[in-house]
Amino acid sequence: ETGVTQTPRHLVMGMTNKKSLKCEQHLGHNAMYWYKQSAKKPLELMFVYSLEERVENNSVPSRFSPECPNSSHLFLHLHTLQPEDSALYLCASSQEVGRDLYNEQFFGPGTRLTVL
Amino acid sequence: QKEVEQDPGPLSVPEGAIVSLNCTYSNSAFQYFMWYRQYSRKGPELLMYTYSSGNKEDGRFTAQVDKSSKYISLFIRDSQPSDSATYLCAMSAGAGSYQLTFGKGTKLSVIP
Numbered sequence: 001e002t003g004v005t006q007t008p009r010h011l012v013m014g015m016t017n018k019k020s021l022k023c024e025q026h027l028g029h030n031a032m033y034w035y036k037q038s039a040k041k042p043l044e045l046m047f048v049y050s051l052e053e054r055v056e057n058n059s060v061p062s063r064f065s066p067e068c069p070n071s072s073h074l075f076l077h078l079h080t081l082q083p084e085d086s087a088l089y090l091c092a093s094s095q096e097v098g099r100d101l102y103n104e105q106f107f108g109p110g111t112r113l114t115v116l
Numbered sequence: 117q118k119e120v121e122q123d124p125g126p127l128s129v130p131e132g133a134i135v136s137l138n139c140t141y142s143n144s145a146f147q148y149f150m151w152y153r154q155y156s157r158k159g160p161e162l163l164m165y166t167y168s169s170g171n172k173e174d175g176r177f178t179a180q181v182d183k184s185s186k187y188i189s190l191f192i193r194d195s196q197p198s199d200s201a202t203y204l205c206a207m208s209a210g211a212g213s214y215q216l217t218f219g220k221g222t223k224l225s226v227i228p
Contacts, residue, residue, distance in 0.1 A: 107159030
């Protein structure tokens, strides 16, 4: 595996289900991100982890719960979602900010989530 | 006013045409300006980035930043069907910033 991988690629869940999205990066990076991409809206940053510590939480509802057990893995735990949460969820990684002039973010292919 | 405005298109051009994609922004703190390309069913990939004002060229692609007008552009010369994708502009306040502010993306189709 190379780059950033995400599983599953597609997920359909009911509003009462609990599911998790998984992201793995094979780039040796130590910062990881969750983004939400909805139709006709810009990408929205949800969470950022740097060196396994959460450093950004952009007013995301508590029904989304991130977990970063190590610098290569990132999870997004989902529970009691709403239909408006249907979107493409993208994971990204970068080298830890502050060391480079610009921290290029490398994206995974995303998980297409549908909430019924 | 939204922080970053980008015409979503769709934009359809014949093969070989010159394509111009643009974004405007309102936050004068933005210092880094990026263009991402996103193919269908894929994540965005960085195409080019520019620091502050000026031009940057990479093959058929040229990025321009005019900070005085808060306007950025991406030009694609000799467009190819393989350039068909959604192009996202993104901006950052500075080195060490986690936050990228994206435009909505412009969907481009290059017709053979």
